Amino acid sequence: DIQMTQSPSSLSASVGDRVTITCRASQSISSYLNWYQQKPGKAPKLLIYAASSLQSGVPSRFSGSGSGTDFTLTISSLQPEDFATYYCQQSYSTPHFGQGTRLEIK
Amino acid sequence: EVQLVESGGGLVQPGGSLRLSCAASGFTFSSYWMHWVRQAPGKGLVWVSRINSDGSSTSYADSVKGRFTISRDNAKNTLYLQMNSLRAEDTAVYYCAREFHYYDSSYYYYYMDVWGKGTTVTVSS
Numbered sequence: 194d195i196q197m198t199q200s201p202s203s204l205s206a207s208v209g210d211r212v213t214i215t216c217r218a219s220q221s222i223s224s225y226l227n228w229y230q231q232k233p234g235k236a237p238k239l240l241i242y243a244a245s246s247l248q249s250g251v252p253s254r255f256s257g258s259g260s261g262t263d264f265t266l267t268i269s270s271l272q273p274e275d276f277a278t279y280y281c282q283q284s285y286s287t288p289h290f291g292q293g294t295r296l297e298i299k
Numbered sequence: 300e301v302q303l304v305e306s307g308g309g310l311v312q313p314g315g316s317l318r319l320s321c322a323a324s325g326f327t328f329s330s331y332w333m334h335w336v337r338q339a340p341g342k343g344l345v346w347v348s349r350i351n352s353d354g355s356s357t358s359y360a361d362s363v364k365g366r367f368t369i370s371r372d373n374a375k376n377t378l379y380l381q382m383n384s385l386r387a388e389d390t391a392v393y394y395c396a397r398e399f400h401y402y403d404s405s406y407y408y409y410y411m412d413v414w415g416k417g418t419t420v421t422v423s424s
Binding site: 242 | 416
């Protein structure tokens with residue numbers, strides 16, 4: 194199985210900050226990497242697919258990059274509604290999610 | 300409106316069984332592969348199972364293999380998860396999710412683009 198490791202596990206930031214979350218795969222997964230956002234008590238929401246493609250309706254302040262084993266999710270200017278937990282998920286084989294990164298208000 | 304609605308969760312004793320349902324609407328259910336994903340209290344997302352569009356192919360996480368069975372009824376637009384021999388560690392919110400996939404230069408990409416709100420399963424005596 195391909196394991197996904199996110200860093201950091203938690204992060205404190207302020208509105209307007211630029212934030213980067215990293216996801217590392219245990220082996221190369223090309224660009225088979227998706228990112229989801231989850232708010233407390235809610236279902237996950239797809240943000241980015243195929244490492245860098247923005248899902249329809251997702252604000253352009255969200256972006257993804259990377260290939261192979263190292264990937265990043267960047268939020269260019271944090272908005273109040275962005276405080277949530279973010280998960281990466283590899284789609285190279287049987288789905289596996291990272292452990293999540295909790296983004297909190299500083 | 301594209302929608303997935305889970306049901307069937309509840310409290311069950313260890314060793315017991317439960318069947319979850321996921322009712323789909325607003326899209327052609329029979330054209331999509333579907334997944335179950337779970338989330339234990341305070342924990343992250345864990346993939347559970349996947350089924351192809353006509354139900355002929357399934358896959359499972361090792362933690363549920365041999366105990367859980369995914370199935371679907373395309374005439375009823377409904378996805379199922381039969382859960383047997385339940386354990387305390389199966390306690391979680393269970394989400395169903397639609398898989399969208401496409402080919403790009405012969406590469407197969409997929410992602411989960413529509414999710415239900417989840418149903419809670421609690422395994423406890």
